[in-house]
Amino acid sequence: MTAAPPNWDALRELQAELSARGSALAEQLRPLWQRYAAEAGASGAAPSPEGFLDLLLREQRIDPYTHARYSARAALDLGSPTLRVDVEGRPLQGEALGVAGPLDSHYDVLAPLGEGGMGTVHVARDATLRRRVALKTLHPDQDATALSRFVREAQITAQLDHPYVVPVYALESDEEGVSYAMKLVRGRTLADLVEESEAQLAAGQLDDEHTLDARLDAFLKTCDAVAFAHERGVIHRDLKPANVMIGPFRELYVLDWGLARVMAGEHADQPEVDLEKGGVTKLLADCKQAPEETLAGEIVGTPAYMSPEQAGGELGSVGPASDQFALGLILHELIYLARPYPGVGLLAVLLRAQERDIEPPPRAVHPELAAIVARATALEPAERYASVADLAEDVRRHLRGVETRALPDGPRQRLYRWMRDRQTAVLAGVLALVFLGISALVWTRVAHARALEQREQAIADLSQRTSREAQRLASWLGHFRGQTQELAGATAQALRSPARGEARAYGIADFAAAARRPADSAPSARYKRPISTAEPLAHLAPEAGPEAQADLARLLTVRAAMKSVFQVPVPGGARRAPGLSLEDWIRGDEALVHWVYVASAQGAIVLYPGATSEWPPDYDPTQRTWYQRALKAWRERGEVHAWTPPYRDTMSGALVVSSVHVVLGPEGEVVGTAALDFPIDDLSQQLWADELPGLEQVYLLELTQPPRVLLRRGADTSRVAQGQEVDQERFPFPAGLRQIQAQSAGVLRVDEDRKLVCWQRIASVGFALVGLVDAEAYFSSR
Helix, strand or coil, X not given: CCCCCHHHHHHHHHHHHHHHCXXXXXXXXXXXXXXXXXXXXXXXXXXXHXXXXXXXXXXXXXXXXXXXXXXXXXXCCCCCCXXXXXXXXXXXXXXXXXXXXXXXXXXXEEEEEEECCCEEEEEEEECCCCEEEEEEEECXXXXXHHHHHHHHHHHHHHHCCCCCECCEEEEEEECCEEEEXXXXXXXXXXXXXXXXXXXXXXXCCCCHHHCHHHHHHHXXXXXXXXXXXXXXXXXXXXXXXXXXXXXXXXXXXXXXXXXXXXXXXXXXXXXXXXXXXXXXXXXXXXXXXXXXXXXXXXXXXXXXXXXXXXXXXXHHHCCHHHHXXXXXXXXXXXXXXXXXXXXXXXXXXXHHHHCCCCXXXXXXXXXXXXXXXXXXXXXXXXXXXXXHHHHHHHHHHHHHCCCCCXXXXXXXXXXXXXXXXXXXXXXXXXXXXXXXXXHHHHHHHHHHXXXXXXXXXXXXXXXXXXXXXXXXXXXXXXXXXHHHHHHHHHHHHHHHCCCCCCCXXXXXXXXXXXXXXXXXCEEECCCCEEEECCCCEEEECCCXXXXXXXXXXXXXXXXXXXXXXXXXXXXXXCCXXXXXXXXXXXXXXXXXXXXXXXXXXXXXXXXXXXEXXXXXXXXXXXXXXXXXXHHHHHHXXXXXXXECCCEECCCCCCEEEEEEEEEECCCCCEEEEEEEEEEHHHHHHCCCCCCCCCEEEEEEEECCCCCEEEEEXXXXXXXXXXXXXXXXXXXXXXXXXXXXXXXXXXXXXXXXXXXXXXXXXXXXCCEEEEEXXXXXXXXXXX
């Protein structure tokens, strides 16, 4: 009898495993094989273990992990590709060894495996060595730059001879294009591992492959591969969980070196992109990619895993520290099981990446791991680890239970580690001290050290709770800033458009006379006057010229964008009830936006909704506080957005805050502003929703120089007159103010340790959330 090739052992092992588990599938394998072999023969194909395993997976008789394990074993193709055998590996009667015919090329493409922006990956069979490989082929429509990057990817990957870098076998070129063959890696990515771990954690139990130690082991292997590449002068520039593959036997490979470059300054002459001043906004205007997809061009990498310098387009500054930042974000995702930048838009994620506006973690972890993530993802490259190898070493130090560089031990922690590492000696000493009458003192010190460690953990928890509250507030304020930014874009487009003819405009005098108001004008309890949701209020400053008149006609075309601001729901705010018209919603008292208005530098202003106004006849919008504050922020700090202090609105009497965005012309000059107002009472309610024991006061600081109190929860504003700003309070602890200026987040003991000041900057909107906590009340609640 002809012996079966070794790769048929995979099916026999599968049958043995199924029998041991008591699975009914073990008895069904033979009839299933006969059906599969008959169908393959009828189509002229040769049955194979791989094809049979694919059938079992398609019919959901085995899970993907079982399929991957046994396919890897079956892929050892040492026999003839046309050998016809039964499920136990015996040749079928009348069949003989042989090859069906000459192969068309060196590689036979079998099935698609994946597709990226630059090429397609197929499962292929190497006809010479009789093995399966992954064949990556460049898209035929790519230009010379893409071809150069594709070839460089193959060359760089091939020269990185490391156990955790996927091996490259050959680079091919024929009439159909350019491709290269590499090891076919079966398994799951780090992204899959995170998703599976999160699901298991939610179910209440993690198996051995999804524990934190297992996830950290995968991370350390990834660091080893990247550190090896850095030693040879190569940076990856596109590290992310989806580019790290874990095989069925826990082997690991770092993939996709398509954006890698040798550190020789090859991009030093490329221009930088200024996110804040519109460079990236223009670059990405028509981009439809998701934040988790790879960009290539002036900005390279995956936005959700970019370092600030990479997100800012500073290609000359992208180096090993940038790869380290991406690894820090991957570590964040592995330990917290949550993405650091969970934005829904590409530009939004890029803006957060540039400012390192990382999402506060959803759960607490060991303070050392949190400190390692914070150092690896420091905003400035110089503040990160000296190398990826140092980052990996700090994680290993944590796993060994020794002091880490990211969070050095204090004297008490050193004592605790010393006693823990010498438990036998300490115990013997305690027994001896019992006879000397001083053992109680030793144990008191141990208890004290543990109490201090618990207190430090309580401080870390307080910092995380502050971060969660700041993130919720950032989402709320970021909504208003984003709406203002979109309105500014619509206004810029309107002011650049050709001058229009005379447009019907309703001015102050029109709204003051009942007979001349827009037809839909109706009383509103919220605005305390008749308003129009169809027509805005239009006004020109005194002595405005023809240019202002033309601007007014242009600004009236923005009314649809102004009205749409009320249509977008505010995070955490009330929602418009089904069946309630947008017009009735605006007139009601639940919409959080109060006024929306746009103005030009020539003195034209349009306000929505339209309403009767107490503006004097000489009202000039360019001289108002909100306009001047935005102009000052742009001229002095290059910032396109500003917030006003709370003030009493002259029209409705409500206490409001304005979000103002400058509108820039083609040469970068200020041609106008776009703004919206929202009530301060709604902002005050958002300051801190968590029931925190000992919380005495909450402040919202604007990060100016020096920082100033924009709002204090519960402040008495009843005596603020119409048109008047709220008096700015002084922050009661100057030492805390200095710390807030120096660090993005933290907890500080003040007032002789009786109070705790906890804070978290909200860089995306230029604020800091600060809480004042009674220390005794907080610690006693733990």
